[in-house]
Amino acid sequence: MPRHFTAACGQLGPIQRAEPRASVVRRLCALMEQAARRGAAFIVFPEMALTTFFPRWLIPEGPELAGFFEREMPGPETAPIFEAARRLRLGAYLGYCEETPAGMRYNTAVLIGPDGAIAAKYRKVHLPGNAVYDPALALQHLEPWYFTPGDLGLPVFDFLDGRVGMLLCNDRRWPESYRVLGLQGAELIALGFNSPAQLPDTPEQNAHRLLHHLIPMQAGAYQNGAWVIATAKAGLEEGCVMMGESVIIAPSGAVVARSATLGDEIVTAEINLDATAAHKAFFDFETYRRPELYRLIADRRAAGPSHDWTAETG
Numbered sequence: 331m332p333r334h335f336t337a338a339c340g341q342l343g344p345i346q347r348a349e350p351r352a353s354v355v356r357r358l359c360a361l362m363e364q365a366a367r368r369g370a371a372f373i374v375f376p377e378m379a380l381t382t383f384f385p386r387w388l389i390p391e392g393p394e395l396a397g398f399f400e401r402e403m404p405g406p407e408t409a410p411i412f413e414a415a416r417r418l419r420l421g422a423y424l425g426y427c428e429e430t431p432a433g434m435r436y437n438t439a440v441l442i443g444p445d446g447a448i449a450a451k452y453r454k455v456h457l458p459g460n461a462v463y464d465p466a467l468a469l470q471h472l473e474p475w476y477f478t479p480g481d482l483g484l485p486v487f488d489f490l491d492g493r494v495g496m497l498l499c500n501d502r503r504w505p506e507s508y509r510v511l512g513l514q515g516a517e518l519i520a521l522g523f524n525s526p527a528q529l530p531d532t533p534e535q536n537a538h539r540l541l542h543h544l545i546p547m548q549a550g551a552y553q554n555g556a557w558v559i560a561t562a563k564a565g566l567e568e569g570c571v572m573m574g575e576s577v578i579i580a581p582s583g584a585v586v587a588r589s590a591t592l593g594d595e596i597v598t599a600e601i602n603l604d605a606t607a608a609h610k611a612f613f614d615f616e617t618y619r620r621p622e623l624y625r626l627i628a629d630r631r632a633a634g635p636s637h638d639w640t641a642e643t644g
């Protein structure tokens with residue numbers, strides 16, 4: 331695999347609560363076919379690409395809730411995605427909800443190689459929203475209720491002849507996410523997201539939803555000299571409009587490709603992993619970074635009276 335290739339966002343329109351997994355998998359495979367016809371070697375799908383964004387409801391334990399989680403990957407219903415990857419020689423990032431044999435539930439993404447095998451796994455570390463159902467909220471966002479924070483850290487993997495990191499949705503809003511990946515040499519950061527276009531419970535945010543989506547990703551790309559490929563689940567999903575705006579961002583921070591719809595859509599751009607070197611060299615991290623001055627970032631969560639994390643981490 332050359333370090334210069336076509337990459338694609340495989341944006342999904344809405345997935346309604348009742349849509350069967352087989353139907354969603356057919357949509358994903360159709361997007362893979364389209365991406366391959368456009369010469370893509372890598373496709374990035376959204377967060378929770380197999381299901382509706384169910385944390386908008388409090389769903390009791392039972393068959394419906396269990397049905398949103400994958401207990402094997404690939405499983406019988408998701409195998410066509412892996413077969414398509416192998417047949418089309420197309421690497422993929424796939425977000426889904428994972429339940430382990432021990433019953434732990436994670437918001438997860440995997441990298442699938444062009445050989446159709448899982449090459450890497452990431453479990454979301456920043457889980458936004460409310461940990462318990464709050465009847466005062468117009469829009470529930472119950473990720474901390476359903477998921478355990480990821481236990482795999484923020485790793486970077488050798489993939490597609492490059493250094494690739496993964497994030498999931500809210501992770502993209504935190505500069506630390508990109509820096510931790512950048513300090514491991516990340517050249518490409520793949521991420522999927524489910525972001526409402528409007529937040530009824532924090533209306534002061536609403537005028538800047540697009541800005542707040544793009545600014546951290548463009549800054550993260552520029553400040554770490556890495557490509558960012560970010561793919562949306564978009565459109566009117568169960569009464570909630572999810573923002574589209576899937577984008578491919580160059581290591582300069584420039585948006586080089588952007589989705590035009592709120593439906594299933596392929597967005598492509600030419601990725602040159604070697605282009606990251608000049609941007610990383612411009613910052614010359616080794617010479618100019620002052621990690622001894624940045625200890626607070628690792629030791630303290632927030633301004634003001636704060637828990638001393640060093641006491642726990644040694």
Ligand code: CDT
Nearest residue numbers: 458459471499500524525526
């Ligand atoms: N999926 C996800 O992480 N979405 C969040 C919405 C948070 S609103 C409580 C996001 O950052 O877009």
